[in-house]
Amino acid sequence: MIQALVGHFNYLKQSKPDTYVAETLASKELFSLLEARRKAFWWKPGRYDIEVRLSSPQKFNVASGKFRFDLTASDVQLLEKNISTMEAELRNIVSSNLPDFQAQPVNWNWANVDVLPANDA
Numbered sequence: 001m002i003q004a005l006v007g008h009f010n011y012l013k014q015s016k017p018d019t020y021v022a023e024t025l026a027s028k029e030l031f032s033l034l035e036a037r038r039k040a041f042w043w044k045p046g047r048y049d050i051e052v053r054l055s056s057p058q059k060f061n062v063a064s065g066k067f068r069f070d071l072t073a074s075d076v077q078l079l080e081k082n083i084s085t086m087e088a089e090l091r092n093i094v095s096s097n098l099p100d101f102q103a104q105p106v107n108w109n110w111a112n113v114d115v116l117p118a119n120d121a
Contacts, residue, residue: 001036005029009094024094034087041080045073049118066118075111082109 008029012020024030052065071079085108092103 001029001033005033005090013097021094021097025091030090030094033090034083037086038083041083043071043076043079045071045076050115064117064119067115068118069113069115071111071113075113078109079111085109 005024005027008027009020009024012023012027016023047068047070050067050069052062052067054060054062054065085106088104089106092106095101096103
């Protein structure tokens with residue numbers, strides 16, 4: 001999806017140098033990308049198990065590669081706000097091609113969870 005937006009942006013930049021920013025911001029490519037991100041939001045309240053697999057050309061030992069964390073409904077609501085934040089960030093990136101553009105401040109939301117070894121469950 002992002003490749004389609006970048007490709008469309010580059011096409012418009014060459015073919016319509018006076019209006020490419022506005023046309024990109026109003027494009028179906030931007031809409032499709034944002035809609036796909038809305039639909040692909042996967043976080044739900046509950047426990048998540050993580051397994052980390054490391055590799056290296058040098059031999060090493062990992063005590064445990066299994067971890068867990070819990071997301072509350074509040075955590076999920078906070079993370080979901082990043083969907084509109086992503087839209088603001090993309091609009092800033094595209095609009096940064098305009099002279100004297102002042103970017104809208106963007107603040108990402110984080111869920112500050114305790115990541116614990118899975119064997120402490």
